Amino acid sequence: MKVVFASPARYFTDAAPIGNGRLGALVWGGVTSEKLQLNHDTLWTGGPGNYTNPKAPTVLSEVRSLVDKGLYPEATAVAYGLSGDETQSYQPLGDIDLAFGEHIKYTNYKRYLDLESATVNVTYSVGEVLYSREHFSSNPHQVIATKISANKPGAVSCTVSLATPLDHRIRVTDANEIIMEGSCPGEKPAGDGNASNHPPGMKFCAILYLLTSGANGQVQVLNDKMLKLDGADSAVLLLAAATSFEGPFVKPSESTLDPVTSAFTTLNMARSMSYAQLKAYHMDDYQSLFQRVSLQLSRGSNGVLGGSTLAHLPENISQDAAVSDCTVQMVDCSRLNELNNSEKPTVDRIISFRHDEDPSLVELLFQFGRYLLISCSRPGTQVSNLQGIWNNETNAPWGTAPHPNINLQMNYWPSLPCNLSECQDPLFDFIGSLSVNGAKTAKVNYGANGWVSHQVTDLWAKTSPDAGDPSWALWPMGGPWLATHLWEHYSFTMDREFLERTAYPLLEGSASFLLSWLIEGHEGYLETNPSTSPEHYFIAPDGKKASVSYSTTMDMSIIREVFSAVLLSADILGKSSTDVVQRIKAALPRLPPIKIGRDGTIMEWVCIYLLFFYLSK
Known part of the structure; x- marks a missing residue:
């Protein structure tokens, strides 16, 4: 089962992805030159932030008053005052660059991603010599491995180097190691993407190890930065990488981790094995997940x-x-x-x-889709971001930050029905971090109990609203929607220990926030105010564009789901008499019902407004 490419990649999106959850690469598959674009899941700008806004309660009161008066465009304008800071940005680690020579005339080019082995293969012929390259990212040994070979002895020659757009220095040791050390910007890069104008942040290290075979192969050091390989039968490259990330609550400047030491420790374990052994471990690990589910579809x-098929059969059959x-x-x-x-x-x-x-x-x-989830989310890694773990820009669209207004949830929807429940572990770890920061945001910004998270977040578990337009920035349902994944995990696995120790405390905290967030509203119902439908506007009765109103159907649907999960969990765990459970039981009948519009569709807003899309990704 292969994803097949007809030619080398011309763009980032043409390259073939590999990953072990933490360390990812995109293989471009060039002939005169090869590029492996590298990522490490913890390589982000910035550090832990203050996700509270002491001025928010005053603004919140004004917004609610305007909504109660039906002044939705005015409420939308004032709601900008509830905005927080921008998220930090996911950074590229750099590139492995292989130069094979200029003006190479080649034939029989093939490049493909083999989903059954999680390898990317590139083959082509130059004259009578068949060249092949194989790449994979090993989860058991936490390295990216590449093997370059030919069917003719002494035919493998190339120049090997590392590069990165981040602040760095490169050195070569022992004629077979390239060491690249550097740091991320201490703040998100400006629009020009220039990372050099910011104070240092997260430290990183990548080490590339070269192993050759063949009696006549020689390796030279060029400019103390590159390795030049000539006349080998084959070559193996191993790349290990690490950062100084010590958790979402530790500033990079206060980290005690040394990425150079960590990278060398990883590399030393990997290079004690042969390439064949590394691949065998990789295959066993990957296939233990991938081979759990098969799908076979019949023709259309x-x-x-059909009946007519038999109409013209010979009479003697x-x-x-x-x-x-x-x-x-x-x-x-x-x-x-x-x-x-x-x-x-x-x-x-x-x-x-x-x-x-x-x-x-x-x-x-x-x-x-299953392959991508396995490749970007494993136990112990960071949560899958907006692009999994693959990114080639220092100032990428939306910072490749996780977006809990649907994108982050979508990344993990396949995990349970596709039998990859372990791949959800980073999501649950991340929700736990959000609950810590989110408790502060809920208390200071909204005077609420429990914990909250909004429409976008980052490595540092940002929980405050994003900066900018309330149509997308002001959406405190991100945390509650994520919390529903906790109950779904229990529903699939029936893991009572997970429900009791992990899921229920987080669900209860989310429900506590929602109980505080709901206020007395129209017609005796409890309502959410302010309320938005993520990245959507409507036309208010005065003909003006607005995004802030009250009790969107999306809000109410998520609240009902969280409340239901808490009640079911409490019943299983014997916690049905707690104050939170009793308050939920009292609140549920008072939530506004879903309304049907004149055209027979579910109404997102409580009044009939004209919907149009704003920033759908």
Whole structure:
């Protein structure tokens, strides 16, 4: 099962992703040069922040008053005062660059991501020499491994180097190691993406180790920064990386971790093994997750037996026999088509899907989604960000920050139905960190109990509203929506210990905030005020654009789900008599019902306003 590319990558999005949850790379697959664009999941700008706003209660009171008067555009304007600071930004670690020479004439180029082995392979021919490169990111040994080989002895030659857009220094040791040390900006880069104008933040180290085979292979050091390999039979590259990240509550300047020591410790364990051993461990680990689920889809209507199929059969052939023979032929034909399709560039298969609904492509995309989750979220790593763990920019769109207004949840929706429950562990660890910072935000900003988190967050578990437009920045339902994943995990696993020790305390804290956030409102209902529908505007009765009102259906649906999860959990754990549970039982009947609009659709807002999209990602 392969994602196939017809040529080397021209853009970041053309490259093939590999990852072990912490260390990721995008393989470009060039011929004259190869690039592995590197990422480490903890390499972020900034440090722990103050996610409270002492002025927020006064602004909140004014916004609520304007909403009660039906002055929604005015409430939207005042709600800017509830904004917090921007999130920090996920940074690229750098690149492994391999230069093979100029003006290489090659044929038979192939590049593919093998989902069953979690390897990226590149092959091509130069004259009579067949070159191959294989890449994978090992979770058991926490390294990226590359093997370069040829079918002719002494044919492997290249220049090897490391690069990064971040502040750094590079040195070479022992003619087979390149060490790159550096630091992230202490604050998010400005719009120009220049990382050099900021105080140092998170420290990092990447070490690239080169191992060659062949009697005539030679390695030279160039400018104390690069390695030049000539005449080897094959070469193996191992990359280990580490940062000084010591948790979301520790400032980079106060970290006691030395990334150089950490990277060398990891590398020393990996290079004590052969490439074949590293790959075997990698395969065992990866396939223990990937092989849990298979998906096989039948052909569509063009591959289904119909009544007319039997109408023209020879008279001396029974219908039962004919059906059996025809079915075998059709299955064989289907498998042949799928085999042929598996060698086609995947982009061509996507384009042709419009007129040929190939079910094997659907299977491939399904398993590709599972592959990405396995590759970017493992126990002990950070939560999957807006781009998993892959990013090539110092000032990437939205900082590649996790967005709990749907994107972060979407990353983890496949984890349970696709039998990857362990991949949720980083999400639960992250929710725990959000609950710590979010308790401060809830108390100071809103005078509320429990914990809250808004529409966007980052490595440092930011819980305050984002800076900017309330249509997306002001949304305190991010934390509650994330909390529903805790109950879903228990529902799938029936892990009572998880429910009692991890899920219930976080769910109860989220419910406590929601009970504080709900206020007396219209027609005797409890309401959320202010309330937004993330990244959406509506047209107010005066014809003006607004985003702030009260009791959106999204708010109420999430609140009901959290309250229900707490009640069910409390019943299982024998906590049904607690104050929180009793308050939830009293609040549930007072939540406004879902309304149906004149067009038969569910109304997102309590009045009939014109909806249009604002910043949908």
